[in-house]
Amino acid sequence: MWRYRSWDVPQIPAEALHTQKAITKSGLPHLAPPPSAPGALCGESERQIRSTVDWSESATYGEHIWFETNVSGDFCYVGEQYCVAKMLQKSVSRRKCAACKIVVHTPCIEQLEKINFRCKPSFRESGSRNVREPTFVRHHWVHRRRQDGKCRHCGKGFQQKFTFHSKEIVAISCSWCKQAYHSKVSCFMLQQIEEPCSLGVHAAVVIPPTWILRARRPQNTLKASKKKKRASFKRKSSKKGPEEGRWRPFIIRPTPSPLMKPLLVFVNPKSGGNQGAKIMQSFLWYLNPRQVFDLSQGGPREALEMYRKVHNLRILACGGDGTVGWILSTLDQLRLKPPPPVAILPLGTGNDLARTLNWGGGYTDEPVSKILSHVEEGNVVQLDRWDLRAEPNPEAGPEDDGATDRLPLDVFNNYFSLGFDAHVTLEFHESREANPEKFNSRFRNKMFYAGTAFSDFLAGGSKDLAKHIRVVCDGTDLTPKIQELKPQCIVFLNIPRYCAGTMPWGHPGEHHDFEPQRHDDGYLEVIGFTMTSLAALQVGGHGERLTQCREVLLITSKAIPVQVDGEPCRLAASRIRIALRNQATMVQKAKRRSTAPLHSDQQPVPEQLQIQVSRVSMHDYEALHYDKEQLREASVPLGTVVVPGDSDLELCRAHIERLQQEPEGAGAQSSMCQKLSPKWCFLDATTASRFYRIDRAQEHLNYVTEIAQDEIYILDPELLGASARPNLPTPTSPVPTSPCSPTPRLLQGDAAPPAGEELIEAARRNDFCKLQELHRAGGDLTHRDERSRTLLHHAVSAGSKDVVRYLLEHTPPEILDAAEENGETCLHQAAALRQRTICHYIVEAGASLMKTDQQGDTPRQRAEKAQDTELAAYLASRQHYQMIQREDQETAV
Structure with a gap:
């Protein structure tokens, strides 16, 4: 016993x-x-x-x-x-x-x-x-x-x-x-x-400790015949490969079971700020610590070699697209049969491959337990991988001293591109390597990208791209078409997503002359971009569709910036061949199959659901998302939607966004102080012990009935938190139910319009609801004081984000650039006070960044004087963008 x-x-x-x-x-x-x-x-x-x-x-x-x-x-x-x-x-x-x-x-x-x-x-x-x-x-x-x-x-x-x-x-x-x-x-x-x-509950993915044996090294074998063993070891190693012949302290002896899908988790702790290091601790809690690996401690090869005989093995790559490519390349080298499918937990910045496979654009706060369930239940799909072979072009002129004749990677999963986008990426990488301490925040990195893109646009470094390349796809020479288009960037695309989620080939159904785009069909999409189409890409546009092909011959006659899955270099004149390498096995996040209704399991899903929608502020969410009851109490009712019983969240989003477009009394609570911001997202209120956010890219994977019980909760980052909202009146109070509704005195038809001083005082005191009452009672939001300062000037001085947003929504555009006596606009003032969010509101509303005050300073220069380099970089990039827009308008005229 x-x-x-x-x-x-x-x-x-x-x-x-x-x-x-x-x-x-x-x-x-x-x-x-x-x-x-x-x-x-x-x-x-x-x-x-x-x-x-x-x-x-x-x-x-x-x-x-x-x-x-x-x-x-x-x-x-x-x-x-x-x-x-x-x-x-x-x-x-x-x-x-x-x-x-x-x-x-x-x-x-x-x-x-x-x-x-x-x-x-x-x-x-x-x-x-x-x-x-x-x-x-x-x-x-x-x-x-x-x-x-x-x-x-x-x-x-x-x-x-x-x-x-x-x-x-x-x-x-x-x-x-x-x-x-x-x-x-x-x-x-x-x-x-x-x-x-x-x-x-995750027994199917947990590797039991009984599978992992610690082997004791014999103490006398090596000493007895040291030379003989060493020679034999070398001979065996040369036959088996670089890793098979080496002795390891641990041996994996699995007990295969068709119900098990053992998981290896690889975490890049450098991805996503500090997200990687934090999420690794959660995996150590849910799984066997010996199935969780830190990629900074030697990479994935050793672990994959050790677990290569585990049946039904799956891999979870926690990092960016580069991390996924690293693991796939290692699997190629090891030649595992069959290759384990790879799932993705996106921790990087672009995450285009993760978006393609339904894993979303970035990790927010989904519980690790749910992630493990998604990996276990995910569908196994194939992903095309493409070989890149570059050799010097003997017909080209003298070599550029700063160019290389080798590509950074010889295989790509997402895209290969050359021209404008590669040049911007290359400038960023070189600057970061020279001064890594200056690139320690995503905000600063994005501003550098914007500034570099503007500089390259002005210099015209990629405008002559078509003169120095020849492109042959499946034997068809596309060079004449490219020279006619005069693109500044050409992309060879394997997946639908590119550049942090954009769709350069266009959305499904928009390209009737071509086959639908797939990541497993053995075809590449070739797309050309002018500067105009690159700018339109960020707002839903697409490039010029050139062709779909299986093989590419690309010949360059001079050194040109290129990038392979985000890894850039300046490639000397070359002959580049692209051909299908193989197909990787991936895990695609599946739509939840269980469609449990809001009511008991015996009742079928109704044809229609009438669900209350309530929204939660970011302040309340961060403070209370571990306490469901308190968060429900802090939520603000938005209205009621009626949707089909089998609706997914994409369809539900359309119904919710119509709420505030409906007339008074049509179901929406139009008396609410704040409109729904465009950045809102759904909250899952039922499938975990706490609320968590659902990535917008994953809304088509979730049913309404999966995340809600009688009430849908949404997170609105621009909603006032409970601590910032005025106290709501009690049910017995005669005051109207909306905290920002006009008072009975101001609703009287014979009352005089409020004086401008009252409006100024409300803006100074950050009294948002009072300002709205005065406005509804006939107050003039364009009022100025004796120093020509607008209400916007006073709101900025008080640092009131909500008052600023309200004024931007309800005042004419010319107020944005109105200057007081010393020539300062409200944007000058916000920049000098280092108010980044307010600056963003004002800039996005259309304020000019070229206006100068009496000292000749632009808002960017005021931010520099206030020693806020990140804000100055943001304002500089937006200033560049305004200049480009102005040039485009003048050209169009």
């Missing part, structure tokens, strides 16, 4: 023993492992606080993975008896284990040995003494002082302790399957300790 070992089950902190009658009565041993046990801890001088998984042969069984944390309200897990911080009576740093989520003071990590507590084991030992080792996984029970959800035994919720440093343990939960019980005899019994663990 199997006898469990003390290091297989985490033990109870001594401080908490008196509160754990269920455990002490059950006789759970509290013994330290013997020195020879595989889990024996190192001495104090040898202990290392690890934040990564140890793959060496000296890896410790049940080792924690520590990250710094600011969770100050959690009691130290070792208990007061062993807590070093308690003895020192001073504040010290804390660390949290990503795999089991216990929190301890950093000096107390050593004390975990005394209470015999280890993390969930991620592997098992090989050897004769483990022949009878059970092939199933045991629970890893951990005491919790705070626990969400309900007890699996009694179904009641866990009592939440809101006091800091609460010592009372309310729950016992398993780090593997996440089952939780009340910490009392009636709910948690001995049989729960010893029963096998199911690994939870």
Whole structure:
């Protein structure tokens, strides 16, 4: 009969023993492992606080993975008896284990040995003494002082302790399957300790620790015949490949099952700011830590080689399109049969491949548990990959000193382009390599792109592109057509998306002369762009469709900037051949198949649904999205929509946007203070323990009935938060229900229009609703004071974003450039005060960026004097854009 070992089950902190009658009565041993046990801890001088998984042969069984944390309200897990911080009576740093989520003071990590507590084991030992080792996984029970959800035994919720440093343990939960019980005899019994663990709802993607064996290196074999073994090893290595012949401390011995889809997660921690590092900790909690890999620690090759024999393996690439390309190229080199399909969690900036496969334009805050479900349920599709072969053009003139004869990549998944867009990307990359400290924010990066694009446009560096290239597609010479078009950029496109989500080939149904665009049909789309069509691309336009082809011969007669999936270079005169390389296996996010209705499961989905729509401010969402009830209370009713019962969110969006276009009383609450902003998105209120945002690119994958129960919640980033909204009147109050409705006095027909001083005072005091009341009562929003300052000037001085937006919506355009006595416009004033959001509002409304004050300064120069370089860069780029627009208008005339 199997006898469990003390290091297989985490033990109870001594401080908490008196509160754990269920455990002490059950006789759970509290013994330290013997020195020879595989889990024996190192001495104090040898202990290392690890934040990564140890793959060496000296890896410790049940080792924690520590990250710094600011969770100050959690009691130290070792208990007061062993807590070093308690003895020192001073504040010290804390660390949290990503795999089991216990929190301890950093000096107390050593004390975990005394209470015999280890993390969930991620592997098992090989050897004769483990022949009878059970092939199933045991629970890893951990005491919790705070626990969400309900007890699996009694179904009641866990009592939440809101006091800091609460010592009372309310729950016992398993780090593997996440089952939780009340910490009392009636709910948690001995049989729960010893029963096998199911690994939870994501068992199909979790790699069990029983599959991963730590192999012990023989101590005498290498010494006995060192030279002979080395020679034999070299011969075998030369036949097997660079990785197969090398000894590894860990061996993967899977137990194949048709129901399992084991997952390897590769995270690029540098992608998406700090998103990669944070999301990796979540994967360590939900999965076996030995199936989560940091790409900055040597890349994906070692892990893929180790797991190559795992049946039904899937891969999740967490990063940008470059990260995905890196993994696909490694799979090509390893020649895995069959190749594992790759899913994407987009953490980069462009994420065009992720958008194509329905994974969205970027990760927001979707729970990791839902991401794992999407990866498991996703459809396997094919993706064309294209070979690039470049060789010098012998017929060209002398070489450019700054050019290279090699492409940055020899294969592409998304696109290959040359001309204007490649030149802008190349300038950005060279500048970032020279001064990396100046490119530490996305805002600054985008402004640099805009400035470089404007400079290249003025210099005309790509206007003669057609004179120096020859393009032959499937034997047809397109050069005459290209010379007639005179494009400044040519793109060879494999997927529908390009340049952060635009569709350069056009939307489906717009190109009747060509076959529909696909990423698995073995064809490339060839598109030419003039400067006009490049500008129109960002607002839904497309380029000039040239052809669809299987092979391309591109001949350049001089050095030209090119880019391969975003990797740029200045390529010397070359002959470039493009041909299909192979097809990669990918995972496409699927539309949810379950169409559970709003009501009980026995009732069919109704033909029509009448659903209340409520919107939430960004302020309230960030503060309350972990508390559904409070967030519901903070939401603001918008109206009611009637949609078909099987509607997806794309269709529902169209109905919601019609709400405020309908006349008074037609279903919309037109008396609301603020209109719905164009940046709103849906919130999923039902499928997770908290609200989370749904990417707009994924709305066609979600049904209305999947995210809502009787009420749809939407996030409006420009809505006033509850803390900023005026107090709503009570139901018994005679004041009208809308907080911004005109007062009865101002509604009287014989009342005189409000004086201009009242409007100015409302703008100065940031009293948005008062200003709206005065306007509805006949107040003149174009009023100026004795110094010629407009209401916009006063609103900017007060820093009132809502008043500024209201004035921009309800005043004539000439107010934007109205100047006071010293020549300052409202934009000058906002730039001097470093008000970035208000500057954005005013610029987008059409204010001139070329206007100067009495000192000759433009708004950009005022921002520079205020030492706001990012705002100055933004204003400079918009100033360039206005100049281009003006030139285009003059040319058109």
